[in-house]
Amino acid sequence: MPYYRSVGDVPRKRHTQFRQPDGTLYAEELVGQEGFSSDSSLLYHRHAPTAILAAEEYAPPTVTRVPNLPLKPRHLRTHKLDGTGADPVLGRQYLLANDDVRIAYVLADRPSPLFRDATGDHCLYLESGTLRVESPFGVLDAVAGDYVVIPTSTIHRLVPTGDEPTRLLAVEASGHIGPPKRYLSVRGQFLEHAPYCERDVRGPDTPLLVDGEEVEVLVRHRSRAAGPGGSGTAWTRHVYANHPFDVVGWDGHMYPWAFSIHDFEPITGRIHQPPPVHQTFQGPNFVICSFVPRKVDYHPAAIPVPYNHHNVDSDEMLFYTGGNYEARRGSGIEQGSISLHPSGFTHGPQPGAAERSIGAEFFDELAVMVDTFRPLDLCDAAAVCEDDGYAWTWARKS
Ligand SMILES: [Fe+2]
Numbered sequence: 001m002p003y004y005r006s007v008g009d010v011p012r013k014r015h016t017q018f019r020q021p022d023g024t025l026y027a028e029e030l031v032g033q034e035g036f037s038s039d040s041s042l043l044y045h046r047h048a049p050t051a052i053l054a055a056e057e058y059a060p061p062t063v064t065r066v067p068n069l070p071l072k073p074r075h076l077r078t079h080k081l082d083g084t085g086a087d088p089v090l091g092r093q094y095l096l097a098n099d100d101v102r103i104a105y106v107l108a109d110r111p112s113p114l115f116r117d118a119t120g121d122h123c124l125y126l127e128s129g130t131l132r133v134e135s136p137f138g139v140l141d142a143v144a145g146d147y148v149v150i151p152t153s154t155i156h157r158l159v160p161t162g163d164e165p166t167r168l169l170a171v172e173a174s175g176h177i178g179p180p181k182r183y184l185s186v187r188g189q190f191l192e193h194a195p196y197c198e199r200d201v202r203g204p205d206t207p208l209l210v211d212g213e214e215v216e217v218l219v220r221h222r223s224r225a226a227g228p229g230g231s232g233t234a235w236t237r238h239v240y241a242n243h244p245f246d247v248v249g250w251d252g253h254m255y256p257w258a259f260s261i262h263d264f265e266p267i268t269g270r271i272h273q274p275p276p277v278h279q280t281f282q283g284p285n286f287v288i289c290s291f292v293p294r295k296v297d298y299h300p301a302a303i304p305v306p307y308n309h310h311n312v313d314s315d316e317m318l319f320y321t322g323g324n325y326e327a328r329r330g331s332g333i334e335q336g337s338i339s340l341h342p343s344g345f346t347h348g349p350q351p352g353a354a355e356r357s358i359g360a361e362f363f364d365e366l367a368v369m370v371d372t373f374r375p376l377d378l379c380d381a382a383a384v385c386e387d388d389g390y391a392w393t394w395a396r397k398s
Pocket residue numbers: 309316341347
């Protein structure tokens with residue numbers, strides 16, 4: 001969705017002659033969604049973006065999914081997955097997935113290969129450290145607290161930078177991720193009641209030109225074959241004749257963009273506000289919400305922590321990424337924890353949390369929530385880092 005952006009050199013009129021210093025034409029590439037009927041960007045390459053020298057099937061790291069059986073709430077401690085480091089694409093440790101969305105975690109310490117996911121947008125949340133996102137659109141630098149949305153089919157490379165560990169939560173959609181429609185005008189402008197707006201959105205601002213020949217790009221794409229990592233997908237390794245980062249200019253509405261969770265303006269009320277006020281993005285059959293430090297409910301008899309609730313059409317995943325999450329105190333939830341509260345189970349604050357919260361004026365919490373409309377399966381890494389006692393914590397005496 002993000003608003004119109006123009007970077008580098010573009011001709012005054014689209015689809016007209018635009019020549020390189022040696023007199024040859026730049027190669028146009030229109031990248032667009034929904035068959036020329038939605039957002040797009042128009043890029044100008046030094047080399048043909050169509051020139052590949054080789055293509056072969058590629059076997060990605062395997063991912064297995066098992067149903068959440070027996071049905072129960074889960075607590076995953078992602079920091080238990082810390083190994084010796086990995087690359088931020090191929091090293092992702094998948095935790096939860098369905099056919100609409102896959103959720104993975106990675107502690108990244110090296111650049112990824114060039115990668116294109118032709119099956120959907122990615123939304124990366126940076127828990128800590130810094131990350132450079134390189135693409136034909138240019139460079140986008142991200143810091144802790146940033147969400148980075150990478151549109152479908154954007155060839156990109158993720159490069160951890162700086163000394164702090166780069167910890168990433170990756171939300172990979174089978175479709176497009178954007179701001180909630182209810183916050184946008186019919187022409188796509190953020191409305192006044194939106195918790196963030198254009199000034200909070202960042203995108204690449206200068207071209208990135210890399211020379212190179214015979215450049216490998218790994219592509220995750222749609223396929224009838226039931227490939228690892230999700231049904232209906234497969235991977236191919238393409239070798240491009242020239243480095244795909246050869247764009248001298250582009251303009252349009254489709255590009256990698258970043259938004260900091262710290263720029264999300266919380267919506268508060270006299271009594272407890274429901275999670276849709278925290279919604280930050282929408283994807284196909286899921287939403288992403290941000291819980292940020294905020295003043296809490298100011299009715300004289302308010303109970304600031306949530307009431308028990310059962311969203312009968314959703315599985316709810318929460319990633320705890322800062323502060324002290326008041327409603328979960330005593331549950332073992334810690335920095336980097338993920339809770340999964342599935343449909344078919346009523347969840348709510350831990351014992352004693354409701355009484356404790358009365359009179360509180362401020363919650364210092366930072367969390368990312370993914371609510372999915374179809375059930376989430378558990379992937380390999382979930383079994384490695386699960387806290388088996390979590391399901392029984394509500395039955396403890398406060
Ligand atoms: Fe909930």
